[in-house]
Amino acid sequence: xxxxxxFNAGELLSLYRENKITQSDLVSSVKKRINxxxxxxxxxVKVIEEPKKPKTKxxxxxxPIAIKDNICIKGLETTCCSKILKGxxxxxxxxxxxxxxxxxxxxxxxxxxxxxxxxxxxxNSCFGPTxxxxxxxxxxxxxxxxxxxxxxxxxxxxxxxxxxGGSIRQPASFCGVLGLKPTYxxxxxxxxxxxASSLDQIGPFAKNTFDLAxxxxxxSGYDERDSTSVNKQVPDYTKExxxxxxxxxxxIPKEYFRDSxxxxxxxxxxxxxxxxxxxxxxxxxxxxxxxISLPHTKYAVSVYYIVAxxxxxxxxxxxDGVQYGHRAVLKSREGxxxxxxxxxxxxEGFGPEAKRRIILGTFVLSSGYYDAYYLRALKVRxxxxxxxxxxxxxxxxxxxxxxxxxxxxxxxxxxDPLRMYLSDIYTIxxxxxxIPALSLPCGFDExxxxxxxxxxxxxxxxxxxxxAAFTFEQETSWHKKRPNL
Amino acid sequence: MFTKxxxxxxxTLARIELSPDELNKYSKELASILEYxxxxxELDVTLTEPTTHVMHLANVFRKDEIKPSIDIEEVLKxxxxxxxxxxxxxxxxx
Numbered sequence: 001x002x003x004x005x006x007f008n009a010g011e012l013l014s015l016y017r018e019n020k021i022t023q024s025d026l027v028s029s030v031k032k033r034i035n036x037x038x039x040x041x042x043x044x045v046k047v048i049e050e051p052k053k054p055k056t057k058x059x060x061x062x063x064p065i066a067i068k069d070n071i072c073i074k075g076l077e078t079t080c081c082s083k084i085l086k087g088x089x090x091x092x093x094x095x096x097x098x099x100x101x102x103x104x105x106x107x108x109x110x111x112x113x114x115x116x117x118x119x120x121x122x123x124n125s126c127f128g129p130t131x132x133x134x135x136x137x138x139x140x141x142x143x144x145x146x147x148x149x150x151x152x153x154x155x156x157x158x159x160x161x162x163x164x165g166g167s168i169r170q171p172a173s174f175c176g177v178l179g180l181k182p183t184y185x186x187x188x189x190x191x192x193x194x195x196a197s198s199l200d201q202i203g204p205f206a207k208n209t210f211d212l213a214x215x216x217x218x219x220s221g222y223d224e225r226d227s228t229s230v231n232k233q234v235p236d237y238t239k240e241x242x243x244x245x246x247x248x249x250x251x252i253p254k255e256y257f258r259d260s261x262x263x264x265x266x267x268x269x270x271x272x273x274x275x276x277x278x279x280x281x282x283x284x285x286x287x288x289x290x291x292i293s294l295p296h297t298k299y300a301v302s303v304y305y306i307v308a309x310x311x312x313x314x315x316x317x318x319x320d321g322v323q324y325g326h327r328a329v330l331k332s333r334e335g336x337x338x339x340x341x342x343x344x345x346x347x348e349g350f351g352p353e354a355k356r357r358i359i360l361g362t363f364v365l366s367s368g369y370y371d372a373y374y375l376r377a378l379k380v381r382x383x384x385x386x387x388x389x390x391x392x393x394x395x396x397x398x399x400x401x402x403x404x405x406x407x408x409x410x411x412x413x414x415x416d417p418l419r420m421y422l423s424d425i426y427t428i429x430x431x432x433x434x435i436p437a438l439s440l441p442c443g444f445d446e447x448x449x450x451x452x453x454x455x456x457x458x459x460x461x462x463x464x465x466x467x468a469a470f471t472f473e474q475e476t477s478w479h480k481k482r483p484n485l
Numbered sequence: 486m487f488t489k490x491x492x493x494x495x496x497t498l499a500r501i502e503l504s505p506d507e508l509n510k511y512s513k514e515l516a517s518i519l520e521y522x523x524x525x526x527e528l529d530v531t532l533t534e535p536t537t538h539v540m541h542l543a544n545v546f547r548k549d550e551i552k553p554s555i556d557i558e559e560v561l562k563x564x565x566x567x568x569x570x571x572x573x574x575x576x577x578x579x
Binding site for chain 1: 492495496497498499500501502503504507511514515517518519521522524525526528530533534535536537538539540542545547555559560562563564565566572574575576577
C-alpha cells in the first residue's frame with residue numbers, strides 16, 4: 001500500500017472528494033516522512049509543528065505545501081537563509097501565501113535556499129547545504145534547492161520557489177521534479193524578499209504537470225501591491241492540459257547544443273542525448289521540430305551578472321542594522337560612528353556570495369563604469385529578448401536542456417564563482433527576456449541522476465508550455481521515478 | 486585592472502567592511518568575473534534601446550488613499566535598538 005505522502009495533489013484531491021482520507025491523515029503522513037528523511041536531505045529550515053488548518057475550501061483544500069524561506073508568512077521566521085535576517089518574524093503575508101491559504105492549502109514549513117537566492121547549489125545557506133535526494137553527496141541545485149529536494153523526497157506535495165536566473169528550473173532538473181518560472185508580471189512578488197527586481201518571479205514545484213498547472217492558477221494574477229504585476233486575466237491552467245502537440249512547431253536553439261561555442265561549460269553528452277530523445281517523442285506525436293538561432297546566447301551570463309548584481313546591491317542596501325535584522329555591537333574604543341555600525345553589521349551578517357555580488361553590483365553602477373557595464377548590459381538584454389521574439393515568429397515553443405550537466409558534487413564549484421555562474425547558462429535568458437519556462441524530467445544519466453527538459457514559451461503563453469509538458473509526460477514516465485532514501 | 490585599493494573603495498561605497506583575507510580573495514575573483522563580462526564590448530549597441538521592464542510597464546501609480554498599515558509596535562518589534570516610537574542609531578553628527 002502506498003503512503004499518502006507519495007501521492008500527487010490531483011490524486012489527493014480525489015481521495016478527499018471520495019471521503020477516503022482526512023486532512024490530519026495526510027498532514028501526519030507528510031510529517032512522518034519529513035521526520036524520516038529530512039535529516040538526510042536537509043530540505044527544510046523550519047517545519048511547522050502545528051500547521052494551520054485551512055479556514056476556507058478551494059482548489060488546494062488540504063494539500064500540504066512547502067515555502068522557500070524568502071517568501072514572508074505572517075508570524076513565522078523569514079531568514080532568506082542569511083545570518084543578517086536570523087530571528088526576523090514576518091509581520092505580514094506575501095500575496096502568494098494569502099492566495100494559497102484562501103484555496104485551502106496547508107503550509108507545512110520553510111525550505112532551504114542559497115542566501116538571498118544567490119547561488120545555483122543551495123550551498124550558500126547559513127544553515128548549510130541541502131543534499132540531493134538522488135545522491136546525498138551531490139547538490140540539489142539552487143537557489144530554490146530546498147523546495148525541489150522536498151518535492152523529490154516526498155517531504156511535501158507541492159512547493160513554492162523563486163526564479164531570478166534559473167532558481168526554480170535548475171533545482172527541479174537536478175532533483176527530477178517539475179518547476180515553472182512564470183512570465184514576468186504573472187505572479188505578484190509582494191512579500192518576496194527582493195533579489196533582482198526586473199528578473200524575480202515566484203513559481204510552483206510539483207510532481208506532475210497537472211499539479212504544476214493547478215498551483216500556477218492559484219498564485220497568478222494582478223496585485224496592486226506589486227507595481228510590476230500585469231493586469232491580465234488568469235486562465236484555469238488545468239483546463240488547458242491536453243495530450244496534443246500535432247501540427248505544433250518546436251524550435252530547437254542550436255546555440256544550446258554546440259559544445260564548441262559554449263566551451264566554458266560544455267554540455268554533458270547524456271544530457272544532449274536525452275534532449276534529442278525528447279525531440280523524437282514530440283515528433284512522433286506529430287509536432288514539427290526546426291532548428292532556430294538565439295545568436296546572443298553567449299552574452300547572457302555576462303548580462304545577467306551585471307543586471308542581477310546591480311539590482312541586488314541596491315535591494316540589499318536595506319539590511320543596515322537599523323530597522324530590523326542583525327546589528328553589530330561595536331567596542332567602545334572603536335567609537336560609535338553610524339557608518340562603522342553599517343559596515344560591521346553587513347560584514348558580520350552577509351555570507352561570502354552576498355558580499356561578492358553586492359560589491360560587483362556596486363562596481364557596475366559606480367560613477368565612470370555605469371555606461372560601460374550597466375547600460376551596455378541593459379542594451380544587450382534587449383538583443384537577447386529580440387532573439388526570442390524572432391524565434392517565436394516561427395515556432396510555438398522551444399525545447400532545450402535546463403542545465404548543461406546533471407547535479408554536481410557538493411563543494412565542487414563553491415570556490416570558483418564564475419564556473420558556478422556558468423551552470424545557469426541555459427536558464428538565465430528566459431529571465432532576461434521575461435518569458436515563461438518550465439523544467440520537467442526527461443531521463444537519467446549513467447549515474448542515475450535526473451536530467452531536465454526545459455520548455456520555453458511566448459510571454460503569457462503558460463498554457464502552451466504546460467500542454468507540451470503534459471503531452472510529453474503522458475508519453476513517458478520519467479516524472480514518476482522517485483529516489484530511494 | 487582591479488586592485489585591492491579599488492576594492493576597498495567599493496567596499497566602503499557598499500558599506501561592507503572586508504577583512505584582509507576577504508580583500509585578497511575578492512580582488513582576484515572579481516578580476517576574473519570582470520574579464521569574463523568584458524566580452525559584451527564586442528557588440529555594437531549604439532542604436533539599441535536598453536530594456537528595464539520587459540513588459541514595458543512604466544509609471545504605475547495607485548490612488549493616494551489612506552489604508553490601514555502595520556501597527557507601530559509590530560514594526561518596532563524587530564528594531565535592534567529603539568527609543569519610544571523611534572529607531573535608535575549611533576550618533577550621526579558630532
